[in-house]
Amino acid sequence: MNKKWAVKRMTINLASNEAKNLEKYCEQTGRPATDVIRELIRALSITKQE
Incomplete structure (x- = not known):
């Protein structure tokens, strides 16, 4: 893939x-640091603004 x-x-x-x-x-x-940082960013909780 x-x-x-x-x-x-x-x-x-x-x-x-x-x-x-x-x-x-x-x-x-x-x-690698890049993978660790990406994982941390993906785990961020984001509230939708409407």
Whole structure:
């Protein structure tokens, strides 16, 4: 199955302790930071505005 992504490149600024936590988590889980961040964004609760 070939996924086509509509890509928007983003840059985030992290405090050094945030970056270290992300790096440690990625090392422990063997997952890339991009996947971890995507998962966190998908888990956000969004309220519909009508």
